[in-house]
Amino acid sequence: MSKQLGSCVPGYKPAMTGPLYANQDKLPKLPVPSLEATLPKYLKSIEPLLTPTEYENTVKSADEFSNSAIGKLLQDRLLARAQDPTKTSWLIDWWNDLAYLGYRDPVVPFVSYFYAHKNDKRHKTGVKKGAAIVSSALQFWKQVTDGTLPPEMARTTPLDSSSYQYMFNSCRIPHPGSDHPVQYNPETNKKITVARNGIFYILDICPNGIELSVPEIETQLEKIIQDADGRIAPRIGIFTGDYRDTWAKNREMLISSGPNNKKLLAEIESSIFLLCLDSTSPVTQNDHNHGCWHGDGFNRFFDKPCEFIVFENGKSGFLGEHSMMDGTPTCRLNEFVVSQTLSKTFDKDFGNMDQLRTDLPSPLPLLFETDVHVLKSLKKAHKTFDYEIARQHLYSTTFHGFGKQIISKHYGFSPDAFAQMIIQHAYYKLHGRCVPTYEPAQTRKFLSGRTEACRVLSTESLEFVKTMENPYASDEEKINALKLATKAHSKYSAEAAEGLGVDRHLLGLRLSLKPDEELPALFKDPVFSLSSTWKISTSNISSKYFLSWGWSEVVGDGYGIAYSVVDDNLSFNVTCARDNTIGLDSEKLCQCLNDSATDLRELLAKTALPSKPKL
Incomplete structure (x- = not known):
């Protein structure tokens, strides 16, 4: 672990080259619909919610907006923003902040999403399934980082690949008011974070320049479990399940409570992904779902975009942090991983025991220094997490x-x-x-x-x-x-x-309004917020x-x-x-x-x- 410390320097920006990004320059920008197209569609969408009289009143406010100077001005501003050559999209910065990075409630349970994997009849223990998942996910990571992964297509239409840059070696960092994503260089951070009993370990995936085989990964995971199950240490992962502004404050307090704590956090934040080795064995689908969705809150680092969860009985799943990436890329990742691990030839392709080195150093735990203030805040974060999950x-x-x-x-x-x-x-x-x-x-x-x-x-x-x-x-x-x-x-x-x-266009129009300009009646109408209260x-x-x-x-x-x-x-x-x-x-x-x-x-x-x- 010591040689990794200090290598995780943030601020890295990937080159985004190779087949994965080959179509980026060919993609059109997100259009701005016309008022004449959006407003009738909006009116049709709200009709089932209103009485005839209420509907007629809304029709009047929509007509007034469409024919008003302010309506045309806001549309022109939005069109100008869309044509700005410095912006890839008129919406993306607004959307990332308003919908995700600026969202202040806990990301779990309110934003992050989970997948519960299909059961695997061959890898029936946590370490075996964990080793299989790590090995398969690393194959996908290589293709993303070198850009050789084929781009996604909607039939013959290429899809945007920009969110893939945030899939691995990345993290959401809490900040008062609005968080921000940080990316790290995959070449200098060839490691994953493994969590067991709320204690985090850094697992070097390429010791001495040679990638770990599946049996070697399994051996390393067994070492982690043996160490973690007999160790008492601060379990700081629960901080990431708190309200975002509270976590931002606690993160600074944690950093200030020990000289190495900032580096230890960076070890987690810069790692490729998280593997959570849970000590539970869910049987029912509901228990499996709950384990993948949130677990106990300690054995997670909810700010990581990709967390694979493995249970003692070999069941598994995934938790995705949503801020910079929607579900389709991570669905692709998980389908790749599960299809590999379920393959009849997986053990033959990845399980060569001749590749088992006996001199691998044991992964070391990230031991955070704490004081009375940190311990008190950990206890409070735990209480908050349990309250929200119980609801x-x-x-x-x-x-x-x-x-x-x-x-x-x-x-x-x-x-x-x-x-x-x-x-x-x-x-x-x-x-x-x-x-x-x-x-x-x-x-x-x-x-x-x-x-x-x-x-x-x-x-x-x-x-x-x-x-x-x-x-x-x-x-x-x-x-x-x-x-x-x-x-x-x-x-x-x-x-x-x-x-x-309807919704993104109306959002853009409303955000184009300047602070000293009066809100048009269309946006004051109660049905405007009602119709988008999902x-x-x-x-x-x-x-x-x-x-x-x-x-x-x-x-x-x-x-x-x-x-x-x-x-x-x-x-x-x-x-x-x-x-x-x-x-x-x-x-x-x-x-x-x-x-x-x-x-x-x-x-x-x-x-x-x-x-x-x-x-």
Whole structure:
């Protein structure tokens, strides 16, 4: 460890060369939609939320804004920002700060997301599975750092690769008001951080210039477990699960409490990724989910973009810090890792015992110096973490009645739109109403693109759920309502992916307003904030390599619903706050999701569609 100290100098910027970044110069910039395109779309999206009188009032305020001098001025300012040659995107700086780096609540449970990996029948202990994951993830790391990883494509359209630079050897650093990301040189930081019992170890992956083999990694992990299980030391990882401004303050206090503490933090921050060797053995899917999502709070460093979690019984998962990177790149990373570790030839390809060196130095723990103030703050951070996690209610379910194959190939519906209508119907079943619902649409076909909001709730989706719950509606009426609702959803999703949604444009217009200028009536209208208060926040990552995935609700009286539509089943992971006052319940909603899927299965099974609707 000593030779690594001092090598982790921040401020590194990767060259971003090679095939991974070959298309960057060809990508178009994120467009600025016209007011004439956005405002009618906005009005249509809010209609299900309003009475006729309320809707007419909003129509008037939208017309006034469209024809006003300030409306045209804000649009011109936004267009000028989009044309600024120094900016890769008119949105990216605003979005990264407002949505992520400036967010002050704890990143876990409120922002970071987890994947629960498919079970591995061959690597049934933590060290064996951990060694397999480390070896596989390092193969991916090499391809990212040298740029040889092929760029992602949406069919024939290349996607932005800029977020890959923050995947490895990077960290989010807390700072009062707004955090910032820091990158480190991978050539001088060929190491990973391993956490066990809340104690962090630096594992040199290339001792004496020779990369560790899988058996050598396993041996090193066994040494770490043996040392950590008999050691008492300050467990500073819990600090990273606190409110961001509190963590920023505590980080400075921790640094000042010992002369080596800043270097020790930099060891973690500059490492390639984190491997968390947990001492628990989850059996149920809910326990597996909770372990991947947050664990005990100590055996994590939540500011790292990539944390692989391995349990004593060989189950595994991943936790992603969200600020500089959305889920698609880390999904790709995890699919690569799990597909490798599940491969029948993995042991043959990576498990050569002849590569086992017996003279490898034992990884040394990062032992932080503390004082009474740090210890007191650690105790308080632990209390805060336990309180926030205890408030979370998580439940997951899998519906085996059908999957993508039947939804798409047999009935011709968009699997994503179909699943979204199940969510709308389930919420209506449980709560008797529909609410603003968010689904991210990927905008990575544009330079520095991240996401646009797809507004799921529509007049068509509301009519669909009401028709489904109407005992006098015919099967033909229900099928027609489903067709119209899925078609409307697919249309909005496609437009959002082209950068032509509502929410980012309206955000840009509002942020273009100067401090001394009066807020237009359109933005004062209560429905403006209501329509983007996501009482249901959803996202779809459909992978055969994951058993589950998820994150928390985004508002206190809402649900977070992560879902997957694979060939033969649909799975949903639902979260909400336990202390909500309006009767939200993740387990009950999961039952309603199953009930809705069953209703649709029975409806479609007895209804002969004349042709595939191709929605």
